[in-house]
Amino acid sequence: MARGRATVPTDTARVFIEALRNCGNVTEACRSADVSRDWAYDKRKADPAFAAQWEEALEIAIDSLEGEAWRRGRDGTEEYITSKDGIIYDADGRPVMQRKYSDTLLIKLLTAHRPEKFKDRAQIDHNVGDLAALMDAARKRARGE
Structure with a gap:
């Protein structure tokens, strides 16, 4: 991994984004780009354009999963x-x-x-009012009062 690198070429960022788009997993994308997770998260924090590409790559990866779910469910x-x-x-x-x-x-x-x-x-109504009073009334009914 490239943990100690001062600068990483933009090609590396492209490789990372492409891998993230294909696998949807940051660790695997880092392996593909030969960078550390620290590098990826630091770059995302420092570079808004990279952060936007990251989010778009994840959306594409998730769309791919949804497409596969449709195929398996329908076909x-x-x-x-x-x-x-x-x-x-x-x-x-x-x-x-x-x-x-x-x-x-x-x-x-x-x-x-x-x-x-x-x-x-199904919804549960948690607003039961005065629970102690309800329990007292139930006890009285049970005793026939």
């Missing part, structure tokens, strides 16, 4: 069908596949994009 993924003996093959010797979908991803995406329709509507 599913092909998986081998297995038994206790391993992969099942058809009469021609080809592995038998099935398409699996992710209901969890679908629910998360719908909740994120249409919260007015899909968010959890």
